Amino acid sequence: MRTLRRWTMRIWGIFGRRRAEEDFAAEMESHLEMHVEDGMRAGLSEEEARRQARIKLGGVAQSRELYFEQRGAPVLENLARDIAYSLRLLKKNPTFAAMAVLSLGLGIGANTAMFSLVNAAILRPPPYPEPERLLHTQRDATMEQYERLRRMDVFRDVAGWQSGGERRIDFEGRQEWAVAARVTAGFFRTLGTGLAQGEEFADNAAEGTAIVSHALWQRISGGKSDAVGRVVELDGQPYTVVGVTPEKLWLAENADVFVPLRASGSVGDLGMNTQVTARLKEGRAGTAEFGGVPMVSLQRWLAGDVRTRLLMLFGAVGLVLLIACFNLAGLLLARLSARQREISVRLALGSGRGRLVQQLLVENLIVCAMGGAAGVLGAHWLMDSLVALLPFRVVAAGGIGVDRNVLLFAMSLTLAAGAMVSVAPGWISASWNVQEALRQSSRGASGRTRLRSTLVVAEIAAATALLAGAGILLESLYRLNRQPLGFAPEGRLTFYAPPERGLDARRKQERLEMLREQLGAVAGVRAVAAANVLPLDGKNNFPAQRSGHPEQSIGGMEVRIVTGNYFETMGARLVSGRGFGPAERGNGAPVAMINEALAKAWWPGGNAVGDRIDLGYFRGKALMPELTREVIGVVGDMKTVLLAEPARPTLFLPLEQARWYGGGMSFVLRAEAGSGLEETVRRKVLELAPGQRVIRMRWMERIVAATTANPRFDAAILGSFALFALLLAMLGVYGVLAYSVAQRTEEIGTRMALGASPGQVLALIMRQGLGLVGAGLALGVPGAWAVTKMAGVTADPVRFAIVALLLGAVGFVASWLPARRAMRVDPVLALRAE
């Protein structure tokens, strides 16, 4: 308590120093006068009395110093003075200040931005009560699994949901498209949010009941407060609203309308189309398998694949900051050398070493703080555009941005950077002493060059790791882009026509045929085909087996329902047999086509054409029996679901023979990319079929590009990091050599005077520069190799050779300029300068 009071007083004491000085002087004066009076009363002369009084009082200056040191807080005052001095120094050298702040700002900003993402997507728990007790099935689950989990004792609540597509909602003349979800009883109870109004679905909830989101209800009812009991229309069917969600409900998958979901007790329950969230009972913990269903925490599930990628990018961005710090430390060392004379003088004049070091630290911290502030501000302002650039969706409740955690992170990062860049200068200053400093005058110690070289070597080692990482990504991207697609994406415009409700399958198909014919007449359109799912645009699975060979079954066979001209329009290749033709119209025999992957899997002998396939059968069991179809042709493999994997075995059915199919279709128009073609097509469809929606209109090339968006993004980010690292490493090498050449001017002059040729001098300096790069590589390559191995990528010696060559080239360029300067040293001038 006393200490606290004293310090408050002392800090106050920093201010109003002048008044205090006057006060102190007056007190001293009165003290002396009293002493003199006493002395004179004892019989001394005034002069003698004054002399004795002064002696007794001691050095007034000393007392004064002591007094004021006690009065104010010298540490703080010095700090203020150091800050002012540092700012003055930085202002005097704006290039240095700008470079330092910029490189640190970039480093800290990138780290802050990346941490914001990690924070939002990985660290922050989902916004539900007691989120640690929420689990989620690791993979897509089935309703059967949901039922199994529901019966387990460890869970308090278990809820399943399925996406329910887009639905048109009508209420009192207002209409809107809303994303629907099918949810089981107790869905909102499981999340812990409950409902704002009404009741959740019961176990035996009737069809025709719905829960709506607060936002949707506000929009569609124009702000009516009572929702429960009202009737809305979903795709023309009446639904009674039984509940409204809380206003601030957050769901990973946005949905505004909820309809009941329950197990049907049929094979439909076996579809892997359900997400199951479960809440553990109080006191139960852990994530594991429950009744054979692997589960993870909801938080982990929400982060999904993004987790690994974010962590990788986070690591890369950390390396960048490390390099920026090494670089800055090198710059600071260089500055320290330049200021050697000033420091020597200050040491000689009696400045304490501690004070000098403190001043240096303050300077470094100021630079780092400025860099940190620039980085945080940059991250804050650019976050939204950054997130928009991300090719993958980051599921984050509460948005992504700079919050308290991020700020704390950025601050600790800034301090860490400050400490890191101060280690080297601090090391140097530890060996300061007056005599040596004066003796050395402005010539730097060789130890300093060694230290800077070490920093550059570290920089190069880190850059090696980044380059190797970027190399891996670029290589896999290159491989991905060279994958044969099996179709021609150029000049194919596609759009998706979702099924219009209220029409039966047959009417839908008739409408589709009509659209296909009419669109073919649009100027510039050469052919129009359609398929339920386009390559690289999704999947559609159905069980199938080879007739008479139940052991040859695929439970999730990719099945495509296509128009007869689909393969031709896509530019796919017919391998054997024939394509769909007019024979399939009317009551032709049921047929199918298969792709090469399926042909190779089931007919290694190559006699697929003419054989038969049972659709809807799995291992001899009739799950959803359709027809037994004859294989009439084999088409070349087209990429199916992912670009990175070989085509999946696929079965093609002619649309004419799948009259039961009433789902949406994707159109493919082979066309010239004329101006306004998209708009013309869209308008034409609306004109021909009012009520038919046209969504996701894209050129096929974009669909292909979208599948490589993630690897492209990763490669671009890591690539630019690596470039940045390369640039900094180059600057580092250049800086060390330029400094070293300046230091060694005399030595070089002597060598030349003794007969060294300019070429030899050039080689001398180049050797030094390449030596730095070599040392960096010697450290970096094994490290990068180990990391590569850890990441499970084959460590390709060629890749490392390329990295080494690249760094070598950069080192060569960076050494060239200083080496040339050394070569041009005039021995006469150099020796005279001493």
Next chain:
Amino acid sequence: MGKKNDVWQGTLALMILKTLETMGPLHGYGIARRIEATSGDRLAVNYGTIYPALLKLEQEGAIVAEWGVSGNNRKAKFYKLTRAGHKLAEREAREWQEAASMMALFLNPAKEE
């Protein structure tokens, strides 16, 4: 400022407090003279050192300072114990005595048992 000084400052503070306790409000010069006299002139205080000590006590709230007029009509800064100062003097004295008696035990080990 070394450790030694801290010890000296501590004892000096206690001397100041005890002086003010017995003498009542007094100026710096008077305090210095009184300490010297009390110690039987064994303690030659450098008068200057008393002022930082006074300031420290003031900052701690043990004493308050006020300009006033001395016995022979001279302007002087008078220091006065506050209530906290009285308590502090008591406590410090007790602690000092304890420490001193303990030290005494070390210096003159009792010759018992």
